[in-house]
Amino acid sequence: MEILRYAIYRFGTMLLTLLVVSVMVFAIINLPPGDYLSNQIAELRASGQSAGVAKAEFLRTEYSLDRPLYQQYLIWVGFMPGPHGFSGLIQGNYGWSFEFDQPVADIVGDTLWLTVLVNLAAVLFVYLVALPLGVIAAARSRTWVDYTSAFVGYLGLATPNFLLALILFYYGHKYFDLPIGGLMDPIYEGEPMSVDKVKSILIHLIVPTFVIGTSGAAAMMQRLRANLLDELGKPYVETAVAKGMAPARMLTKYPLRMAFNPFVADIGNLLPSMVSGSVLVSVVLGLQTIGPTLLTALKTQDLFLSAFVLMFVALLTLIGTMISDVLLVLLDPRIRYEGRET
């Protein structure tokens, strides 16, 4: 049960990392002078609206923004009692968004899992496309198959995502009757989950997945091709051929297994780069993901909202790296058994 112990150990380190990340996120957001409320108060004072000032002052004490920074942090995470006792992230209170004048949980709500959904779909797309194409490009290296896939791949890398999105929307709508914008039909928004809603979401997912995934898939494919080509020159490949293995079977059993390691290790990097990379796409496509919210929150110094979104992205990254680490241990006996008695 070595692997289970490793998974638990890895989970422990993930929690520790998350703690460190929370400190950094909070510190960095507080780096620029001022915060949302003091900006607002100054603005209100300038325009002589003293009623609003009172409310803002009330919010300041309500959310302990008048306390020292380290106390603000401890209260935010929930390690220290605030004005209403222990009520922080670990107690399930994500804070208040001053910009939208709503609890963060309400704003973020649906967009959280939609973000996860869109990005998971994109990651799946990346792997499903890159794996076969990369293998074929390597197995038929320096033939027209290789050159064509490389050309298409570079096109994918070079085309701006939002442009691709607009083109796909136009033609997708014209020829396949695909919906434009959003992640579900507006009639289902706020409705409870139903079969029709799932169907609507799936249809709406097609274009965003493609748009967000293409450049990642192109890059991943080229990496897999290069790794695989390196492996194909190794002596153990020759051994397998000399045994009398058929090329396809040999390729999938030996070199592909070896080339898989960097492929798997990329899961961790892929998730956050997709979340942050898809902000622009989400704006263009009108997706209800967390990206546009993050953008607004950062622009207006909306402390709790932006901190929460950043924490969420960090959590995705950490989960991604944890998954890839555990998978690597499962895949590679050299990591698993290093130092085993022989």
Add this chain to the structure above:
Amino acid sequence: MRPLLSVDNLSIGFGTGTPVVSNVSFEVQPGETLALVGESGSGKTVTCRSVLRILPRAARIRSGTIRLNGSNGSKELTSLSERQMRNVRGNAISMIFQEPMHSLSPLHRIGNQISEVLWLHGRMREPAARKIVLECFERVGFPDPERAYDSYPFELSGGMRQRAMIAMAMVAKPDLLIADEPTTALDVTTQAQVLGLMKELQRDTGMAMILVTHDLGVVANMAEQVVVMHKGRVMEAGPAEPLLRSPAHAYTQQLFDAAPAIPAHPQLAPELPQDDLILQMKSVSKTYSMRAGKSWQPETKIHACRGIDFSLQRGKTLAIVGESGSGKTTAARIALGAELPDEGGEVLFRATPQSNPIAVHQMSRAARTAFQREAQMVFQDPYSSLSPRMRILDALCEPLEIHGIGSKSDRRDRAEKMLKLVGLGPDMLLRYPHAFSGGQRQRLSIARSLMLDPSLIVCDEPTSALDVSVQEQILRLLEEIQERENLSYLFISHDLAVVARIADEVAVMRAGLVVEQAPPDTLFYNPKHPYTKALIAAQPEPDIDRPIDLKLVASGAGSPSSWPEDFRFSDSMIPSLVQVEPGHKVRCHV
């Protein structure tokens, strides 16, 4: 008798270039061993691979036939389809490769990779195959076949991996086994045991073997038929015994002359004088601690060197011999000050007989700079020890620039002079390393080490990456320079035959300890230590009358705890070096 394999008029070429193999013909009789001998570039590897048709992509068989008269009828291999060919590979003809470290997939269990041969050719499924493979493991000498079946290649030593490769090649009971330099990457004692095993298996199963090698010693021990190749052509072919006793072709004779050998009739040599020592190492030890993966476990201590006492007389050569992991390279690195010995060890260096000794183990920055001008190194691999982006002129002048010696034209003059000394022309100064052969590159490294006019040169296996005839030239060059410049060499090698030729004194190392030390002639005349005896016995001699003595190898090559009582040692109890005759020391209990 009909030959098992007949290669007729075979020519192979890359692209449209001149053929790398032209008009090669030979026959292999059932149950016989044929040795394909040649230096790098002779076409021996391409020839043997063409039998299985596993050539590099650009290579094509241009003409000729390869006919196999196996137990499944007669086939012409060059005209078979790729699918039919797959049925031959691993089944009728199998192959062992040079690199046991890299020839097995690191991610699959050994048992899986070997029983695969049986599934592939539709002989049997997993449980039955497992049984056959386990028997085969037992046969090739795995102490615990069940365990080996489930282990991964990285858990086995080089020798054990090569045994696994042999098992893989043998398991389908092929008619012909092709072994491409099967023991070149192994230590000499392991090589002897693996060769012995191959011979034994061949006797038991009656299969034929093509042995590709550059080592005439291996040929003399293994082959019945010999084919000598040079630049893609057969120079000489015939039965081993007459060919090895009196080679007819000049090239074969040349190979024999170049092959180093342990002298057949050594004599007791006088003790070396010890009055003008350039380098002294006194009770030098080096311990590395290895952190275990888990922090609560204690560190493991690895004793790379233990209590080494060397002294090198000015103008002489001290050779350190040992297998990989014996500590010989660590000792040399300490001698050069590249690594510090453990507390209590001393390394003293005297640049001239009159000068005060430099304590290499506690040098100041300035002393280190001065020391570096006196002590230089020649590395093992001439292909990676010269930067491919530097012209020869720049590579040679760099040491002078670092030490700020001379003007630009002075440096150039010195570089020209050194090039001439190592037998290269000054017109080569502006070329890049890729334009040179392995032997020329090693000459360049020697020239570079001489640029600062040092008095000590450490040679770390300077010839082990080279062909025999080139090795011969480099050794001769080293001797000439030594005589001319009164240089002292610390020479590291795993090859006793090379050492026999160049050294004035030899220290045999095992497990970080010097087990025996003497002038080479004395050592060969009167070896005392079982490990030294094993090393000498394991050395394949190009002399058909001196076969490898496997019994002697087996008695000394095992772990120190398996040695005879007088020599045995463990971590807690190490015998001391005892002088048995003048200048001859052995580590034993007296």
